[in-house]
Amino acid sequence: MNWQAGNPARQPLFVYGTLRRASGHPMSRALAHNARRLGPGAIRGSMTYLGPYPAVVEDEQAGWIMGDVFEVMGGRHFWRVLDIYEGCHEVNPGYERRRIPVRLDAAGRGVWIDAWCYLLSPQLGTCG
Numbered sequence: 001m002n003w004q005a006g007n008p009a010r011q012p013l014f015v016y017g018t019l020r021r022a023s024g025h026p027m028s029r030a031l032a033h034n035a036r037r038l039g040p041g042a043i044r045g046s047m048t049y050l051g052p053y054p055a056v057v058e059d060e061q062a063g064w065i066m067g068d069v070f071e072v073m074g075g076r077h078f079w080r081v082l083d084i085y086e087g088c089h090e091v092n093p094g095y096e097r098r099r100i101p102v103r104l105d106a107a108g109r110g111v112w113i114d115a116w117c118y119l120l121s122p123q124l125g126t127c128g
Helices: 026-034 075-086
Strands: 011-015 035-050 053-058 064-072 095-104 111-120
Touching: 011 026, 011 035, 011 095, 026 035, 026 064, 026 075, 035 111, 053 095, 053 111, 064 075, 064 111, 075 095
Parallel strands: 011 111
Antiparallel strands: 011 064, 035 053, 035 064, 035 095, 095 111
């Protein structure tokens, strides 16, 4: 999804790779300054790698992928920063941002929410 398509200032985001709090990546620190962590979360999908970066294909029949859920409060500007970091601004992006079901609280007693997530772009298939 293109960032111009409308992002209210405060929206949930599920992250599973370099944007996770524990990754230590500079963009994870930028996210921490522009969002409030809601807690651990999980999605159904399969993970593959684009070089050193993980990518997820959403799949209701696959296993659980653990991650973090944030409420992004940086407004449209920060969503644009995230989209550029993930390559969603490109003509043939590697990732796309979509709203998907996320289980908030990966301990198993959580609630389901809809959250944005950067997923492998269909143009890349399985990256094989």
